Amino acid sequence: MHMDDLGAALEALNKAAELAEKGENIKPAIDNFNKFGFINLELGKRENAIFYIDRVARLLKSVQYPYGEAVHKYLMARLKLEENYPLQAMELIDEATKLSNDKNLTNNLQMSLADIFLFLDRFDDAEKIYNSLLVNSDDLERFYLEAKANLGLANLNFEISNLEKSVEYGERALQIANQNNYHKLAFQANEFLTTGYESLGQYDRSLLHLKNLVKVKDSSFTIEKVKEQTKTTDRITIEQLKNLTSVQEEKIEKLSQSENRAEITAILTSAFLTIISLLAVSLYRNNQIKIRTNDLLQTKNSELEKARDDAISAMKAKSNFLSTVTHELRTPLYAVTGLTHILLEENPAAHQKEHLKSLKFSGDYLLNFINDILQINKIDADKVEPLKVEFKLKNVLTDVIDSLQQNAVEQETKLILNYDNTIPMNMLGDPLKLSQIFINLVGNALKFTKNGNVDVMAKLIRHEGEQVKIHFEVKDDGIGISEEQQKKIFDSFEQGSIQINREYGGTGLGLTIVKSLLGLFDSKIQLESQPGFGSRFFFEIEFKSEEPKVVEVTPNVIDPEKVDFSGMHLLIVEDNKINQVITKKMLVKKEMTCDIANNGFEAVDKAKETSYDCILMDIHMPGMGGTEATMEIRKFNKEVPIIALTAISMEDSVEEFINAGCNDVVTKPFKPExxxxxxxxxxxKVKTASQA
Structure with missing residues (x-):
């Protein structure tokens, strides 16, 4: 199809469709109609494409066919993007991705997603996907996808005025298209390069590609050939409509024949009426008994439904209460931790320093407690879903071990990672939630182990194709857990005993969070332990192994202590007066200056009047909130960095802030560093991009 032989493709599909209909096999029919829809989209025959897409929608109602449904949603997404509904298209692509793991379809979905990001001016996201498709290993469309990705990068770089790079990608797309006889792509590449070189002032090269454009038109896109392809697709669509009409006529004929038999049926029916009447009398009494029984059951069902509704209402009320409380606690806690940091930086007396350190410890403890409650609340309310991103498992576990080494030193305990190097390097999953699981398990093991060992293990169980199953384990030789305590150790706020709580502290939520997060991975935590002989927590998770698509570049970690902040001018958008003072003091500490806006309306006005190096945006404010203010600012200023400073609640979504135009999110209360x-x-990052 990509080699400009759409007419032949349509004829072949039409024959396949006839065979599928004769065999009354729905799934091949769905595949054929999906392909008809795809080809008509390629030809620009939108009405014909919608006809086939609708047929697939009707067929899918009678059969469970995830792959066919995924392709159908992909075609719907393409239609939505053509109609300028990118967000609806993005949602359809997300749904399609969850339905099928077919590599070719996944690559085409990713290509469409990159096109959507480009449409939305989300250039970084689009570039990341296009780059991944440059090195795809697709068995069916490897070079076609590579050519499309190069053409996408060409358009992207043209949009951001990186003209030299854009024509490089355009030339690469043209080269691949010519080598593989992708005439339509060659046409698009020449069309792009004609404009690209003209923008660079290289008119001779622009003219060269304009001539190539004419040649491509003459060889592949003549009016006669377009007419032939259009005639073919229209003829086949009409045949499909005739087939549908024929099926309906057959049904009508069968109904007509059945009317002729109606008289005979009536005579036979009357013969049985007497027998049925006799049976009806005996059944009547039984029915009366059933009616009374059904009334009783209906009454009981109504009572159960009311009890269920009351329980749901109570759970919602609890979730809303916890969400509100945890969110409201973060705001004053920001003042506590912020002022503590500022006072510690102002060289307090020795006896004051000890008190301030105690205050800081208490603030951090309270913050961890609030975060744990919010996490449990989100999981209970089904507000948490696992991500599917590429990550390196060994790096995740190493980062957890490194972050907890200081705790191990304080406990005089060895923290050891035993990692099976036969595990594939790249995985597809949720590294953040996996880190949360191990931080809780390892942190828990260290808390109850003194002068001992804590071992973290990852071992490969099975590797079949792209599926990888791994056994994880966290083992310690600490105080252990009794058999009675093990029965309730994973319940919220449980710590084995009151004595353990008093001696070791903690909220009792860590293992509850672990159990809930593992549920998102379709896994279950298991425990083996004896008092005095330590504990062993273990579980298994299945991942999808991913071949690296892009050469990994180690990001440059910025050390704030080595950055010269002096002279930078920022805007603080915050409605809380105490928080304004604290944030301003932290900026002044680094010789930065700032303006203050009390709400979103003031923020928009100040951003129009003054050029800022960065905007610190609170999200929850009366009147115009931070999300709306960010969207307004982005209408006239797309360059200024906007960092959301927010006490995230259960209803908040980091993705929502980023989509609104925020560059980053920092959760209040935050660590100064x-x-x-x-x-x-x-x-x-912004200065580097502007100088490039």
Missing amino acids: VFYEKIAENII
Whole structure:
């Protein structure tokens, strides 16, 4: 189809469709109609494409066929993008991705997603996907996808005025298209290069590709050939409509014949009426008994439904209450941790320093407690879904071990990672939630182990194709857990005993979070333990192994202590007066200046009047909130970095902030080093991009 032989493809599909209909096999019919829809989209025959897409929708109602449904949603997404509904198209692509793991379809879905990101000016996201498709290993369309990805990168770089790079990608797309006889892509590449070189002022090269464009038109896109392809697709569509009409006529004929037999049926029926009447009398009494029984059951069902509704309402009320409380606690906690940091930086007296350190410890403890409650609440309310991103498992486990080494030193305990190097390097899954699981398990093991060992293990169980099953284990030789305590150790706020809580502290939510997060991976935590002989927590998770698509580039980690912040001018958007003072003091500490906006309306006005190096945007404010203010600012200023500073609640979504135009998100209360690092990172990124 990509070699400009759409007419032949349509004829072949039509024969396949006839065979599928004769065999009354629905799934091949769905595949054929999906292909008809795809070809008509390629030809620009939108009405014909919609006809086939609708036929597939009707057939899918009578059969479970995930692959066919995934292709159908892919075609619907393409239609939505043509209609300028990119967000609806994105949602359809997400649904299609969950239905099928077919490599070729996944690659085409990714290509469409990149086109959507390009349409939305989300250039970084689009570039990431296009680059991944440059090195695809697709058995069916490897070179076609590579050519399309190069053409996508050409258009992307043209949009961001990187003209030299854009024509490089355009030339590469043209080369692949010519080598593989992708005439339509060759036409598009020549068309792009004609404009690209003209924008660069290289008119001789622009003229050369304009001539190539004429040649491609003469060889492959003549009016006669277009007419022939159009005639073919229209003829086949009309035949399909006739077939549908014929089927309906057959049904009508059968109904007509059945009317002729109606008289005979009536005579036979009357013969049985007497017998049926006698039976009806005996059945009547039984029916009366059933009616009374059904009334009783209906009454009981109504009571059960009311009890269920009351339980759901109570659960929602609890979730809303916890969400509100945890969110409201973060705001004053920001003042506590922020002021503590500022006071510690102002060289307090020795006795004051000890008190301030105790205050900081208490603030951090309270913050962890609030975060645990919010996490459990989100999981219970089904607000948490696992991501599917590429990651390196060994790096995730190493980062967890490194972050907890100081805890191990304080407990005089060895923290050891035993990693099976036969595990594939790249995985597809949710590294963040996996980190949360191990931070809780390893942190728990360290808390209850003194002068001992904590071993973290990852071992390959099975590797078949792209599917990988791994056994994980966290083992310690600490105080252990009794058999009675093991029965309730994974329940919320449970810590084995009151004595353990008093001696070791903690919220009792860590293992509950582990159990809930593993449920998202379709896995289950298991425990073996004896008092005095330590504990062993273990579980298994299935991942999808991913071949690396892009050469990994190690990001430059910015050390805020080495960054010169002096002279930078920022805008603080915050409605809380105490938070304004604290944030301003933290900026002044690094010799930065700032303006303050009390709400979203003031923020938009100030951003129009003044040029800022960065905007620190609170999300929850009266009047115009941070999300709306960010969207307004992005209408006239797409360059200024905007960092969301927010006490995230259960209803908040980091993705929502990013889609609104925020460059980054920092959760309040935050660590000062993270605060400075994010400011430096985003300002430097914008300056580097503007100088490129």
